[in-house]
Amino acid sequence: MLNKIWTVTAMLVCMVATSGQTFAAERPNVILVFIDDMGWGDFSCFGNPDASTPNIDAMAAEGIRFEQFYVNSPICSPSRVAISTGQYPQRHRITSYLNNRRSNRQRGVADWLSPEAPMLARSLQDAGYATAHCGKWHMGGQRDVDDAPPISDYGFDTSLTNFEGMGAKLLPLTETPTKDGGVKKGRIWEDAERLGEPVTWMLRSKITGGFTDKAIEFIDQAQAADQPFYINVWPDDVHAPFFPSIEGWKDGRRGLYLSVLEEMDAQFGRLFERIKDDEQLRENTLVLICSDNGPDPGAGSAGPLRGNKATLFEGGVRSPLVVWGPSLMDADAQGTLNDTSVFSAIDLVPSLLTLTDVAPPSGVEFDGEDLASVLVGKSTESREQALFFRRPPDRKAFARFKNLPDLAVRDGEWKLLCDYDGGRQRLFNVEKDPGESTNVATGHPEVTERLTKAVLSWNSKMPADAGDPNYVAATDEQR
Numbered sequence: 339m340l341n342k343i344w345t346v347t348a349m350l351v352c353m354v355a356t357s358g359q360t361f362a363a364e365r366p367n368v369i370l371v372f373i374d375d376m377g378w379g380d381f382s383c384f385g386n387p388d389a390s391t392p393n394i395d396a397m398a399a400e401g402i403r404f405e406q407f408y409v410n411s412p413i414c415s416p417s418r419v420a421i422s423t424g425q426y427p428q429r430h431r432i433t434s435y436l437n438n439r440r441s442n443r444q445r446g447v448a449d450w451l452s453p454e455a456p457m458l459a460r461s462l463q464d465a466g467y468a469t470a471h472c473g474k475w476h477m478g479g480q481r482d483v484d485d486a487p488p489i490s491d492y493g494f495d496t497s498l499t500n501f502e503g504m505g506a507k508l509l510p511l512t513e514t515p516t517k518d519g520g521v522k523k524g525r526i527w528e529d530a531e532r533l534g535e536p537v538t539w540m541l542r543s544k545i546t547g548g549f550t551d552k553a554i555e556f557i558d559q560a561q562a563a564d565q566p567f568y569i570n571v572w573p574d575d576v577h578a579p580f581f582p583s584i585e586g587w588k589d590g591r592r593g594l595y596l597s598v599l600e601e602m603d604a605q606f607g608r609l610f611e612r613i614k615d616d617e618q619l620r621e622n623t624l625v626l627i628c629s630d631n632g633p634d635p636g637a638g639s640a641g642p643l644r645g646n647k648a649t650l651f652e653g654g655v656r657s658p659l660v661v662w663g664p665s666l667m668d669a670d671a672q673g674t675l676n677d678t679s680v681f682s683a684i685d686l687v688p689s690l691l692t693l694t695d696v697a698p699p700s701g702v703e704f705d706g707e708d709l710a711s712v713l714v715g716k717s718t719e720s721r722e723q724a725l726f727f728r729r730p731p732d733r734k735a736f737a738r739f740k741n742l743p744d745l746a747v748r749d750g751e752w753k754l755l756c757d758y759d760g761g762r763q764r765l766f767n768v769e770k771d772p773g774e775s776t777n778v779a780t781g782h783p784e785v786t787e788r789l790t791k792a793v794l795s796w797n798s799k800m801p802a803d804a805g806d807p808n809y810v811a812a813t814d815e816q817r
C-alpha cells in the first residue's frame with residue numbers, strides 16, 4: 339500500500355444491491371469533479387506533506403479512496419473525452435490537447451469531439467436527469483476554432499465554461515504583487531469572449547467558486563423540479579499560470595501551485611456542504627473527485643510515482659480518486675482505501691449508468707467495463723481487460739524526459755511500455771514497483787512478448803495520429 343488505510347466510525351447506511359439490480363430506491367444524483375493538471379500525490383489524504391485539502395479529505399473520510407485508478411491519457415482533451423464517453427479517445431481522433439486548426443491538422447487530431455459521441459450526460463438527460471457542465475471543457479471551441487458545437491449539443495441543459503469551450507463563460511482577472519508592495523492587475527484569454535456569451539470576468543483565484551456557485555444554483559433548480567441531476571464541476575485553476583489570492587501568494591512555482599490547490603479546496607467547501615447538509619441530497623448523491631492527468635513539472639506532485647503529465651509513466655496517467663456517497667455505500671467501505679482495484683475513467687461511464695439505472699445507448703460499444711459495485715464498496719474487483727495508452731503525438735519529449743515511449747499497457751500486476759514498432763520494451767511489476775524503477779523485461783520474456791503484441795494490436799485498430807511515423811495525413815474530405 340502507498341498509503342495507510344484510514345479508519346472511521348461506520349454509519350448506518352442503506353444496503354446496496356448486487357450487480358444487475360437497482361442500487362438505490364431513487365436514482366442517485368451524480369457530481370463529477372475533474373481537476374486540471376493535478377498530481378496523484380496532491381491531496382493531503384493521498385500523502386501531500388506540503389498542503390492541506392481538508393474539504394476533499396472530509397469527503398474521503400466518509401467515502402473511498404482508490405489508489406490504482408487511471409485516466410486514459412496523460413493530457414487534458416483526450417482524458418476529458420474518455421471520462422465523458424466511456425471509450426478510448428483515439429476512437430474520436432482526440433489524442434492531445436485541442437489547439438488552433440493548423441496545429442490540430444499537423445498533429446492529426448480533430449478540431450472537436452463529435453456531438454454524436456456516446457456522452458454520459460446525454461444518456462442521463464434522455465432518462466430524465468437535469469444535466470449541467472460547470473468548468474473547463476476543452477473538447478472543442480478554442481483559439482481559432484470558433485464554429486465548434488455548443489456544450490448543450492452534448493447532452494447538457496446548461497453550461498458555464500472557460501476560454502476553451504463554446505457558450506457562457508467565466509474569464510479570469512489576475513492580480514500579481516509588485517516589488518513595491520502594489521498589485522498589478524490584468525486579464526488573460528480576452529479573445530475567448532467571441533466564443534460565447536454571456537461573459538463574466540472574475541479573479542482567477544476565485545473562479546472555482548464561480549463554477550461551484552453555478553453548480554449549487556443548478557442543484558436548487560433540479561430539487562425544485564424534483565429531478566435527479568448530473569453535474570460536471572471541472573475547475574482549471576491548478577493549471578498554469580498560477581494566480582492565487584494576493585494573501586496566499588508564495589515564492590516559486592511549487593509555492594504558487596500549493597496556494598492555488600488549497601484555495602481551490604476551500605472553494606469546493608460550499609458545494610460539498612450543500613450536499614452534506616441537505617438530508618435528501620446526502621442520502622442520494624454520489625460525488626467523484628479526480629484529476630484529468632498527472633502534474634505539470636515543478637508544480638504538482640505524483641508522490642512516489644514516476645513521471646508527470648504528457649508521459650505514459652504512472653505519474654502521467656494514474657489519478658487520485660475519491661468517491662463519496664455514504665448512504666449508497668457498504669458501511670464497512672466508508673473511510674477506507676481501495677489499493678486493489680485497477681480501473682480507469684472509461685469504466686466510470688458504464689458504472690454510473692448502472693448506478694443510476696439508466697440503459698446504455700443502443701448500438702454503442704464501450705471500452706469501459708461496469709464496475710459499479712467497486713465504486714460503492716461492494717467489491718474490490720478490477721477490470722477484466724487490459725488498459726491501453728498512446729502518448730500525445732506532440733509529446734515524444736517533455737520536460738526532463740527525452741525519447742518517451744509511444745505506447746503502454748497495464749494488465750494485472752504488469753505495466754509494459756514500448757515504441758510504435760514494439761521496440762525499447764520496458765516491463766514493470768507496478769504492484770511491487772509503482773515507481774517503475776526496475777525494468778524486468780528480460781526476466782519475464784513471455785509476459786513481455788504477450789503485452790507487446792497486445793498493445794500493438796490495440797493501436798493498429800485505432801485511428802493513427804501524427805506521432806506515428808507511418809501516419810498519413812487525412813484529406814479535408816476525410817476530416
